[in-house]
Amino acid sequence: MEIAAVIPAYNEEERIAEVAKVAIQHNLITETIVVSDGSTDNTALIANRCGAEVLELSENIGKGGAMQLGIEETEAEIILFLDADLIGLKEKHLDKLLKPLINNKVKMTVGVFGEGRFTTDLAHKIAPFLSGQRGIRREILQQISNLDLTKFGVEVALTRYANEAGIKTKQVRLEDLTHVMKEEKLGFWQGLIARLKMYWEMLKGVRWS
Numbered sequence: 001m002e003i004a005a006v007i008p009a010y011n012e013e014e015r016i017a018e019v020a021k022v023a024i025q026h027n028l029i030t031e032t033i034v035v036s037d038g039s040t041d042n043t044a045l046i047a048n049r050c051g052a053e054v055l056e057l058s059e060n061i062g063k064g065g066a067m068q069l070g071i072e073e074t075e076a077e078i079i080l081f082l083d084a085d086l087i088g089l090k091e092k093h094l095d096k097l098l099k100p101l102i103n104n105k106v107k108m109t110v111g112v113f114g115e116g117r118f119t120t121d122l123a124h125k126i127a128p129f130l131s132g133q134r135g136i137r138r139e140i141l142q143q144i145s146n147l148d149l150t151k152f153g154v155e156v157a158l159t160r161y162a163n164e165a166g167i168k169t170k171q172v173r174l175e176d177l178t179h180v181m182k183e184e185k186l187g188f189w190q191g192l193i194a195r196l197k198m199y200w201e202m203l204k205g206v207r208w209s
């Protein structure tokens with residue numbers, strides 16, 4: 001069975017290698033595609049050196065658009081989406097996201113942080129459906145239009161579609177995993193502005209599904 005990891009990445013040169021290497025080395029994953037979403041740093045170069053297939057976009061089109069182009073790069077039956085800024089990603093996390101899909105128990109899995117860091121655990125406790133760690137069967141993705149326009153609304157759109165269409169979904173706990181928060185990447189004020197923009201895009205995500 002073909003399984004593709006798709007990793008949207010915008011200016012993640014400090015973080016992409018840690019995530020891409022785990023996907024590349026995983027025995028169930030047949031291809032790892034990093035979509036550098038108009039990055040102005042060395043994200044694409046580093047992903048390429050790690051051995052990932054790299055799609056380098058000349059402009060920043062937003063997370064949903066990057067994910068959609070990643071999907072179009074592969075014919076794999078199962079797509080595993082991972083954020084590029086995870087800290088502590090291990091083979092066991094990918095196993096948990098993939099096994100229920102491979103065994104055909106569900107059509108979508110959503111990874112929920114636990115025992116990672118207080119703040120990111122709490123965010124996932126409040127809104128697990130926002131998680132960027134997600135396995136999904138290709139046939140489901142083909143039923144959803146406009147993912148390319150969703151930006152940070154992509155997870156809201158995917159979750160809403162799955163709920164409305166009765167797509168069987170399983171949340172899996174990803175222990176000892178966390179990610180770098182916007183304020184840590186960009187500094188407090190820039191991070192806060194990016195966060196508010198993300199919330200706006202998430203609200204609009206409801207409309208796209």
Ligand SMILES: O=c1ccn([C@@H]2O[C@H](COP(=O)(O)OP(=O)(O)O)[C@@H](O)[C@H]2O)c(=O)[nH]1
Pocket residue numbers: 007008009010011012037060061062063066082083084085132179180181182198
């Ligand atoms: O315009 C964008 C913004 C973000 N990302 C990627 O989408 C993932 C989640 O973004 P981010 O970490 O900023 O979101 P957070 O987890 O902080 O909400 C990361 O791999 C980003 O590099 C992207 O591809 N394009």
Ligand SMILES: O=C(O)[C@@H](COP(=O)(O)O)O[C@H]1O[C@H](CO)[C@@H](O)[C@H](O)[C@H]1O
Pocket residue numbers: 063083120123124127129130131132133152153154155156179180181182183202
């Ligand atoms: O968990 C959340 O509340 C947000 C914000 O995370 P941080 O506050 O930066 O840790 O992050 C998620 O939401 C985005 C929109 O659904 C996803 O695209 C990200 O992958 C996910 O980490």
